[in-house]
Amino acid sequence: xxxxxxxxxxxxxxxxxxxxxxxxxxxxxxxxxxxxxxxxxxxxxxxxxxxxxxxxxxxxxxxxxxxxxxxxxxxxxxxxxxxxxxxxxxxxxxxxxxxxxxxxxxxxxxxxxxxxxxxxxxxxxxxxxxxxxxxxxxxxxxxxxxxxxxxxxxxxxxxxxxxxxxxxxxxxxxxxxxxxxxxxxxxxxxxxxxxxxxxxxxxxxxxxxxxxxxxxxxxxxxxxxxxxxxxxxxxxxxxxxxxxxxxxxxxxx
Amino acid sequence: xxxxxxxxxxxxxxxxxxxxxxxxxxxxxxxxxxxxxxxxxxxxxxxxxxxxxxxxxxxxxxxxxxxxxxxxxxxxxxxxxxxxxxxxxxxxxxxxxxxxxxxxxxxxxxxxxxxxxxxxxxxxxxxxxxxxxxxxxxxxxxxxxxxxxxxxxxxxxxxxxxxxxxxxxxxxxxxxxxxxxxxxxxxxxxxxxxxxxxxxxxxxxxxxxxxxxxxxxxxxxxxxxxxxxxxxxxxxxxxxxxxxxxxxxxxxxxxxxxxxxxxxxxxxxxxxxxxxxxxxxxxxxxxxxxxxxxxxxxxxxxxxxxxxxxxxxxxxxxxxxxxxxxxxxxxxxxxxxxxxxxxxxxxxxxxxxxxxxxxxxxxxxxxxxxxxxxxxxxxxxxxxxxxxxxxxxxxxx
Ligand SMILES: Nc1ncnc2c1ncn2[C@@H]1O[C@H](COP(=O)(O)OP(=O)(O)O)[C@@H](O)[C@H]1O
Ligand SMILES: [Mg+2]
Numbered sequence: 001x002x003x004x005x006x007x008x009x010x011x012x013x014x015x016x017x018x019x020x021x022x023x024x025x026x027x028x029x030x031x032x033x034x035x036x037x038x039x040x041x042x043x044x045x046x047x048x049x050x051x052x053x054x055x056x057x058x059x060x061x062x063x064x065x066x067x068x069x070x071x072x073x074x075x076x077x078x079x080x081x082x083x084x085x086x087x088x089x090x091x092x093x094x095x096x097x098x099x100x101x102x103x104x105x106x107x108x109x110x111x112x113x114x115x116x117x118x119x120x121x122x123x124x125x126x127x128x129x130x131x132x133x134x135x136x137x138x139x140x141x142x143x144x145x146x147x148x149x150x151x152x153x154x155x156x157x158x159x160x161x162x163x164x165x166x167x168x169x170x171x172x173x174x175x176x177x178x179x180x181x182x183x184x185x186x187x188x189x190x191x192x193x194x195x196x197x198x199x200x201x202x203x204x205x206x207x208x209x210x211x212x213x214x215x216x217x218x219x220x221x222x223x224x225x226x227x228x229x230x231x232x233x234x235x236x237x238x239x240x241x242x243x244x245x246x247x248x249x250x251x252x253x
Numbered sequence: 254x255x256x257x258x259x260x261x262x263x264x265x266x267x268x269x270x271x272x273x274x275x276x277x278x279x280x281x282x283x284x285x286x287x288x289x290x291x292x293x294x295x296x297x298x299x300x301x302x303x304x305x306x307x308x309x310x311x312x313x314x315x316x317x318x319x320x321x322x323x324x325x326x327x328x329x330x331x332x333x334x335x336x337x338x339x340x341x342x343x344x345x346x347x348x349x350x351x352x353x354x355x356x357x358x359x360x361x362x363x364x365x366x367x368x369x370x371x372x373x374x375x376x377x378x379x380x381x382x383x384x385x386x387x388x389x390x391x392x393x394x395x396x397x398x399x400x401x402x403x404x405x406x407x408x409x410x411x412x413x414x415x416x417x418x419x420x421x422x423x424x425x426x427x428x429x430x431x432x433x434x435x436x437x438x439x440x441x442x443x444x445x446x447x448x449x450x451x452x453x454x455x456x457x458x459x460x461x462x463x464x465x466x467x468x469x470x471x472x473x474x475x476x477x478x479x480x481x482x483x484x485x486x487x488x489x490x491x492x493x494x495x496x497x498x499x500x501x502x503x504x505x506x507x508x509x510x511x512x513x514x515x516x517x518x519x520x521x522x523x524x525x526x527x528x529x530x531x532x533x534x535x536x537x538x539x540x541x542x543x544x545x546x547x548x549x550x551x552x553x554x555x556x557x558x559x560x561x562x563x564x565x566x567x568x569x570x571x572x573x574x575x576x577x578x579x580x581x582x583x584x585x586x587x588x589x590x591x592x593x594x595x596x597x598x599x600x601x602x603x604x605x606x607x608x609x610x611x612x613x614x615x616x617x618x619x620x621x622x623x624x625x626x627x628x629x630x631x632x633x634x635x636x637x638x639x640x641x642x643x644x645x646x647x648x649x650x
Binding site: 084 | 256475479482485486487489490491493497504
């Protein structure tokens with residue numbers, strides 16, 4: 001049993017079958033990549049996992065519990081954090097405040113009226129946030145508005161914010177899309193470091209094959225809403241069906 | 254100090270000192286001078302500065318922090334006023350139970366209105382709050398007349414029960430008071446050509462203003478305040494960080510409703526009357542203007558905005574053509590009439606026009622409100638000083 005079990009999930013948008021009979025099992029403490037051409041349904045699948053979309057049929061179990069019908073914040077509190085295609089951070093807040101919020105969310109749950117926080121407790125949260133920023137090499141920017149950071153640093157911050165919640169499953173939707181090579185490599189290194197240092201399962205949607213083959217232990221290829229094959233990176237590289245459906249297309253493009 | 258950073262403590266100290274010295278600061282012109290009409294240091298107006306300051310501070314906790322724009326906050330002020338006056342009619346003319354009831358009842362009402370309105374955001378939220386406020390206004394005006402006194406509203410009457418107060422002496426009126434301290438009582442002070450008035454009601458309102466301001470600083474700086482700013486900044490990230498934004502927004506809504514109720518309670522504590530017009534939508538719009546004019550999301554902005562609008566409403570609106578003729582009498586006759594014709598639409602009843610222009614100028618050139626204006630001036634001054642010291646040190650190098 002994987003930590004995440006997707007069974008027979010279908011999702012239609014009007015006349016479009018975005019997901020058809022998707023079955024997916026993600027083993028605990030692995031990095032699992034989901035690849036596929038544009039419009040294959042990768043983001044849709046992710047939106048189902050985090051509770052943004054309700055599938056028409058099927059089941060999604062996380063750690064033995066169904067996530068379907070729960071609110072996104074509830075699913076997050078179950079231990080699933082999500083990194084977005086374009087970084088979603090609190091642009092008006094400082095970098096440090098950005099990092100404090102997930103720590104509060106982890107400590108206090110979905111809502112707590114902490115209008116008055118003891119100085120000692122708040123200092124502990126600040127300290128934790130600063131340590132986290134230190135490990136991300138973002139400590140120097142801690143008093144800057146996060147909106148003023150570079151794209152690469154926003155991505156680092158967003159990933160760091162997700163980690164601060166100590167999720168069991170981290171979902172990433174094309175984390176390097178639109179990034180310069182250097183930023184992409186930084187992101188790969190960061191994810192490798194996370195994978196080595198933590199007990200965490202990572203599911204990553206990615207277009208960039210370099211990223212996929214640097215990180216993934218298993219790969220699922222999605223095409224037209226259906227998983228085509230699932231295997232190790234080496235097998236996927238040589239798989240004729242995959243070359244035809246996906247790698248061939250990128251080579252031609 | 255008091256759990257505040259140095260900067261916030263200084264701001265609070267300034268507000269406190271200004272509030273205490275307001276009777277002097279607002280009366281800079283000798284009583285008999287031509288400028289005396291610009292003096293704002295009379296009890297009625299000073300009370301309004303403090304009360305609307307409180308109203309705007311509370312509104313800012315909702316709008317400035319969470320970004321939810323309520324267009325119905327006057328309803329909470331009105332409900333607070335009605336609750337307050339009923340306490341003063343039934344229980345005692347002492348203002349404490351009245352104000353407490355104002356806060357509690359407005360808070361409960363805000364809980365209901367907020368619970369429903371916060372199911373939507375943006376323009377739909379604004380419309381829902383507006384609808385609630387207009388409904389309250391219409392109800393107070395008509396069906397609820399037995400409770401609200403309808404169009405005439407409610408006043409303290411001789412035959413009110415006031416069970417906690419002793420019987421009034423024949424011919425004596427009930428006075429709003431704080432343990433016997435009459436709200437309307439004042440001490441006058443003459444100082445050369447100047448005259449200053451120290452009014453009990455004002456000082457009580459000012460004290461409450463300082464407390465309300467202190468509380469708002471604590472809310473702004475607390476983790477709770479940070480969560481509210483996070484809602485405004487990125488609701489998506491908020492949700493995907495495992496936080497339920499709605500109870501946070503609702504808490505902010507109720508707190509700001511309680512501030513409005515407090516303001517409403519203070520109003521009846523000062524003038525012992527209330528009417529439904531207090532809840533009219535223009536009153537809701539006014540607090541929006543105050544907050545934006547001063548600087549939404551800043552600590553002191555709403556107080557400044559409230560002060561400026563109330564000042565204009567009471568001072569500019571009193572300038573009539575007679576006063577204009579006094580000002581411009583020294584001009585040649587034709588020119589005098591011409592200038593007066595130009596200025597006239599902007600004063601007296603035309604003060605709304607002046608307010609509108611000021612508001613537009615601020616929104617276009619100072620989106621951060623008066624506070625941003627102040628910051629720019631300060632930076633300008635600091636820049637000049639820095640430049641000066643730079644040129645001074647240059648030759649030495
Ligand atoms: N909310 C939506 N409403 C309608 N169609 C959608 C919606 N989201 C995605 N789609 C469609 O579903 C298909 C799969 O989209 P998506 O999951 O975003 O693909 P991918 O992320 O693999 O590129 C696309 O054809 C897209 O246009
Ligand atoms: Mg996508």
